[in-house]
Amino acid sequence: MQTAMLPPRICDEIERLIRRNDTLWVSFLRAKYKIREIVPQTLRSTNGSRIWKGLNMVWEDIRNNIVWRVSSGENVNFWHDRWIDSLGPLVHHLLPGRLPHCSNIPVASMVAGNGEWKWNELDQLLPPYVLLHLAAIKCPLPSFGNDNVAWVMTNSGKFTVKSAYGVCAGVEFGPEEDVWKLIHNFKGTQRMKMFLWMVCHGRIMKNKERVRRHSMTDASCGICGHPSEDIDHVLRTCPHAFSIWSSLVQPSLLSVFMESNIKQWVRDNLLQRLQFGRDPRGWELIFGATCWYLWLYRNGVVFGVDGIESWSIMVKVREWYAGHAAGLQQLASATGSCLIGSHGVRRAIPQFRKNLWFHLKIFKWSDCDFASRCGLA
Ligand SMILES: [Zn+2]
Numbered sequence: 001m002q003t004a005m006l007p008p009r010i011c012d013e014i015e016r017l018i019r020r021n022d023t024l025w026v027s028f029l030r031a032k033y034k035i036r037e038i039v040p041q042t043l044r045s046t047n048g049s050r051i052w053k054g055l056n057m058v059w060e061d062i063r064n065n066i067v068w069r070v071s072s073g074e075n076v077n078f079w080h081d082r083w084i085d086s087l088g089p090l091v092h093h094l095l096p097g098r099l100p101h102c103s104n105i106p107v108a109s110m111v112a113g114n115g116e117w118k119w120n121e122l123d124q125l126l127p128p129y130v131l132l133h134l135a136a137i138k139c140p141l142p143s144f145g146n147d148n149v150a151w152v153m154t155n156s157g158k159f160t161v162k163s164a165y166g167v168c169a170g171v172e173f174g175p176e177e178d179v180w181k182l183i184h185n186f187k188g189t190q191r192m193k194m195f196l197w198m199v200c201h202g203r204i205m206k207n208k209e210r211v212r213r214h215s216m217t218d219a220s221c222g223i224c225g226h227p228s229e230d231i232d233h234v235l236r237t238c239p240h241a242f243s244i245w246s247s248l249v250q251p252s253l254l255s256v257f258m259e260s261n262i263k264q265w266v267r268d269n270l271l272q273r274l275q276f277g278r279d280p281r282g283w284e285l286i287f288g289a290t291c292w293y294l295w296l297y298r299n300g301v302v303f304g305v306d307g308i309e310s311w312s313i314m315v316k317v318r319e320w321y322a323g324h325a326a327g328l329q330q331l332a333s334a335t336g337s338c339l340i341g342s343h344g345v346r347r348a349i350p351q352f353r354k355n356l357w358f359h360l361k362i363f364k365w366s367d368c369d370f371a372s373r374c375g376l377a
Contacts, residue, residue: 038075039066039149061167067152073108073140075147083107084133085152093130100125111139129256179263182270187328188288195292196270200263204231204295207302222302232262234298241294244313248290249276282325289317289324 043056068076068083076083079091112118117134150157179200186193198204207229211219221229223240249257253276269287277283293313
């Protein structure tokens with residue numbers, strides 16, 4: 001098993017070797033194998049101790065999953081190192097046909113004398129969404145101390161056996177996993193919550209999956225005719241869905257909005273980490289409702305069921321949000337707690353009063369013929 005490659009002793013050594021490199025043991029190891037960089041490209045020597053050979057075997061996985069925490073910026077390569085968590089190496093984001101004058105420069109070299117990024121140079125090389133990320137990052141200074149690295153698969157940045165096993169075995173234990181907690185705390189309707197949960201689990205039945213199971217022969221999108229309809233297409237990349245998101249999402253963040261995988265996409269929007277919405281208030285509710293109505297519209301088209309019209313999706317989302325948000329605020333004011341506007345939603349249910357029921361529609365599972373065809377049963 002791949003876990004055999006990462007016994008606890010080796011994990012401890014990785015943590016010490018990178019993050020606590022002032023200990024005697026690490027100093028000895030670095031001196032013995034002549035390691036001068038903080039994070040070497042390779043460990044080269046194959047004739048070392050058993051621990052060194054073990055480190056050598058997993059070193060590429062380690063390097064691919066660390067991110068720099070920039071302080072002085074003198075030890076971090078601006079273009080090739082991963083120092084902006086969500087973007088990866090910036091060399092992958094260069095504008096088409098553009099190349100930096102010198103690719104082997106530290107982050108500190110991209111800071112101008114006035115303490116700001118060299119915008120004149122960066123404007124020519126990087127797209128706007130990367131420049132926005134840079135604008136949100138404080139420029140490095142020598143007085144900030146030494147650059148350090150963090151393990152990208154944990155929120156704390158600390159290396160753990162569990163997360164390393166996830167990397168090697170292809171199992172997700174990373175930050176994306178908090179999507180389940182975010183869905184649990186989602187304040188939309190139960191049906192929306194269940195839908196988002198199934199989207200992230202890949203349990204929504206799409207035409208592509210139906211063809212794979214030989215229950216139909218045509219995998220194309222019933223709305224635009226795209227040859228392969230999957231959930232990403234239905235909710236995001238179908239021209240019809242894209243036009244709706246274009247009017248809801250900030251133009252400068254639209255490319256980021258369209259990039260991530262479907263699970264991270266749900267997480268980022270529920271977390272509001274990047275504040276995608278033109279109006280960020282209640283964005284997680286608008287996001288969830290838009291996904292839900294896009295799915296209902298798609299089912300209406302595919303199954304010939306009287307559903308909602310294409311033009312009315314945004315109207316329905318806005319109407320639903322206005323009514324739902326008002327209900328939540330009414331409940332919040334009655335119970336003295338804050339129910340909307342943040343993810344730290346406090347539970348007001350124990351203080352719930354009988355006369356304050358709002359928007360609680362029980363889903364009749366007897367209507368499940370439509371539900372099953374929609375992939376919800
Ligand atoms: Zn389509």
